[in-house]
Amino acid sequence: MILMSRKFYIYISILLLCITCSAYGIYSYESRHGDDIFGGVYIGQVYVGGLSLKQATEKLKKYVEESLNDTIILYYSEKTWDFNPKGVIDVKIDRAVEEALSEGKSKNFILRFINRQKLSRMPKKIDLAAEIKEDPFKATIERISKDIAREPKNARFKIVDGKITIENEIEGIQVDQESLKQEILKAIWSRERKIPVPVTTIKPEVTAETLIKMNIKEEVASFSTKFDKSQVGRSTNIKLAAEKLEGYIIPPGEVFSFNDAVGERTSKEGYKEAPIFFKNEVISGIGGGVCQISSTLYNLALLTDLEIIERSNHSLPVSYVPLGRDATVNYGLIDLKFRNNTEGYLLLHTEVKDDTLTVKFYGSKKNDKNIKIVSEVVKKIPPPVTVKEDYSLEKGKIRIQEGKPGYQVKVWKIVSHNGTQEKKLVSTDTYNPTATILFVGKKDPPAQTGTAESQEEAKPPADTPPPGEPALGNQ
Template structure:
């Protein structure tokens, strides 16, 4: 009995839960359907409003503008659509500038402003007065910037006349023809562009105006202004081989043109000094030993040129001193060169002037002369000189003794007094009216010492002397000849290390 009752109670409870769930589901469904219906109604309402607004706007576009103007263009009586078409047609950009040879389209400087005007036309009721003006001060600023760009593109500097060639055979110089330059009249161009814009002529083609720029120097003036700005002379010896080498180096240099900013290289100009090129063996020092090799003597050419370069107001970018001081120039003022076809000590300088220069070189007898011909780079009345001073002596070397049995027994003869090397500092002095106005360090030099050479006879006494045959007597004169050549090479002041030294 109790069990049946409990079962019936559970059944009634389960039915209540089921009915409740069904009721809740029904309520939720009704809520969702209600919300959807309201949402759809709202959307339909919004759509109707948008359609209405669009219709209104379309109707506005078709309405005639009562009073509307953009600059000089009257838009009154036109619909908004017609007004927009008129603006796009009348204000279409295509302004160009020509320099006579090319035309450049100017960047559109009004498109941003026109966009704002078109938007206002659409937003403003057709029955309201509308008067729009372009911002010409802003347009002018844009034109000024573009004029600066065109100036950089079209401006040309005047080109002055300068020497372009020299004929060593005739001694005649050739000069380039001067060229006029031009400067864009930017202020005038901006004014022309602005006038066209204010006239609403945005398809205008404007011819730019230029101010001629006369070059600093005409061809006739160049012929008068070119002069010898640096020159130096040294004396050679009568050694034929050595002078032949000097002559070949002179021929390679004479008439060379060096443009502004161009660097001169002695080694590149003469090339490798070899016997195949006609250079003959002459005295030169290699590792402190006097030898005969092709090209001996050309260092006198580089040294002479070096002085002409300095006197002309230029500075060297490479200069080297000899191992042993030469005698054809003051100590501390030589310029040694050496070249093996690939590398070696060189003499270099850059033409820092504004015009080309010509190098002139000649060897007449024993007179070696080299000059720099150009437009003066120094102030009028200013000249450059080199001053050198010894800092200290090099360590002396012990005397070298040589046996010479041709000398009386027990006697000595000095055949080479030797030289004492040293360290030198050189300075570049600018003088005007005999007064030094500037002094600056130029370079340093160091020279080795050469030992004194004494010949003596300490081995063969007079009673041991054997009468010489005529042939022996003739051959005995050979050392004396050798001594003479060695002395000559020493007196010349040979260079050091490598082919082509002097």
Template sequence: MKKWKGSLLLAICLLAMASSMTVCAAGETILKGVSIDKLDVSGMTREEALAALESYEKNLGGQSIKLGIGDNVIEAKLSDLGVTFDNEDLVDEAIGVGHAGNIVKRYKDQKDLQHSGKTFPLSWQTNEDTVRTYVENNCTKYDKKAQNASLTRENGAFNFVAGTEGLELNVDSAVRTISDYLENSWTSDNTEVLNLEIQVTEPEGSAEELANIKDLLGSFTTSFSTSGSNRCKNVSSGASHINGTVLYPGEEFSAYETVSPFTEANGYAMAGSYLNGEVVDSMGGGICQVSTTLYNAVLRAELNVTERSPHSMTVHYVDLSEDAAIAGTYKDFKFVNSTEYPIYIEGYTTSDKKITFNIYGKETRDKNRTISFESQMVSETPATTILQEDAGQGIGYKAVSSKGSSGYVAELYKIVKVNGVETDRIKVNKSTYKGTNRVVTYGTAGDPTLSENLRAAIAAQDEALADANIAAAVPAQ
């Protein structure tokens, strides 16, 4: 009898529970006490919870994490790091609490909610490419290049300047650290600083090593005495940018990178330079005399030249094939310190408008060995005369607007002598220079017959015939 009464009581209780559960499920709302991360979704329908979660995730994307880069701390937004959320299933799970499963499970879930609630943690992931882009654009700016030990030269004496350490962010490690932290450790209330791996780079050079710089390895001087004030300024600025450079064994020097940018702020002015075979004003005009003078000092120091280009036309301050042009990034003068010791480059201009470069290092060459350089012209192409008319000038008018210049092919040779006897003749380079046209203009206004004859001579590009037509026309006027 007691057993029968107990079974009846249990059935009644279960029936009551079932009635209660059915009412809750029919409402299709999330039960009270359910949260997703810190978002309370109690009483929401599936659509309402999805909308609320989307807004919540958007706000989370605007939150930041703190990144420690050496002594610097920056804040990076989650949205800038490519953090994405994939939590639509969480809403379904939230709705299922107290609604899904058998009667016993539903009852247990509801009781648990009443006592302690239930929170579903958000899950998110990062995009590695986006993190890498952020790190490269925002974190590497704090990198500090090591400053190698160097020298200054005053009153003919060298003074040692100690180097400083460099700091460089390990990009690969930073990407891994940030991604792992966000995907596995970060919470919306986390304010800790995430320190990224920094690598220390040691400077090159010591006082003992730089003490080897004491011998003059190569020197060269050119004159810019015919230059105007702006060109003089450019030559002087270029020399000062290069002056004091220390190159360690194996290091490459770029003239363009060292003297640029060509701006007023960097000490330059507008002056004449070559462009497509013509002389035009440009910012920094005359800088090629700087690179040319240095080129010749480098040749005499017998360092390894890795890039050199001739001018499009000849220059007046050195012989053929002794020049070295720089223009934009497509023409540069580069060389490598191919010795076993550091070298020092001294560059300066003087009041009598001369520029000099001296290259110092440790002399290891045979004292009985000497070198010299010789320019040899391979061929010359005389200037072409171009005849043209000016219908606004009368017959008899003749003007030479451009005298023209020859084009050349030339070679530069290094001559090696030991004890005064030539032992080697080495071709250093072969250079081609364009010529410019000689332009002659004739007036053709006047007698129609004479004009027609003169135009025919111009069309034939026959200067002698054109001159004869002028000679015949002048007495008749």
């Protein structure tokens, strides 16, 4: 019994000695290699096991530099673009090395030893994090977008020689920036250096199917006015405003606003200076001539028997429509508005050919009413007389600048339908007269050296418009 006890103690002592020696060996090993990365650790595709912080950093930097210097080919359809990742990709090398260095580490050397053995059997891969710098990447997106991006294009009605067709919609295309970033970040660590550019499509708001359902198929009404095409600024403004209105669709029940449809008339939008009315005078202003568009459209609305919501006449008569049938506009102040009180959609078509502006409404059917617009001059207002001194004209002489009369006008709409006729008052408008000006000479005559010359008859200057000449339209 005593012999067995001695043997047991001997065995226990030997075991403890072995354990102590092993622990000491483990401790010694961990002390020597504790600052290195454990074996079995990868950063991305780079093996860094057994390397020090400095060695792993240098090895990783070399790998990253080689990867970023290798050009990536981006392509879409038949177009290609070279993309150099260097300068655009920011790789977090230090962060990855620190994570690799801490992998499996513990204050307890036994646990560190156990973790080291685990990693040798089951390697650990640490992601090599990378980010794309926004500013340089933006330049890449702009370069690609310039070649492939397009805005969506709505389906639209097209009218040629009075025939209505529908031009199909076109989907828009834009680069999917976030997806492209992810694909590039994958590609920089891959041997595959050619990747497609991901795109997203943008659906148009109006499709051909939408237009077909509107059932617009024939002309409802039209109205035309003439303009002086030699007045380049005014002609340009008329054409610009007409283009804004071309193809405009007014749903049933909707109120049309001229200012909303055409927008602000500014030089930035391409509008030129041309004659406008201001305080009973003709002056130059941006957008002169646009009122001819609004007045022409106003007459079209009357002939279509639409409900007029807002309309103002000019302060002076205009030349392109009869008295009482004009409609002045001024963005933000004066508008032309009318309601589509028909049961169907109305399509507005504008044409500018040579010296003629034409506006037309197209709809599902012709108006079965016969409509006539008549202007009635109720009162003619004589021009007042104003006397002004003229120091450029000799004493005793008079120069006359003829004024123009004003008018009070009533406009009637005569509607004939199914054998009946109805006369409706549309508006009562007043146009101001322009004064006749007597310029009285105040300049001293030159010294007389001979017989007195006979006084010439007073004549208007060459730039004075003859009496009765039509006034120019406001913007």
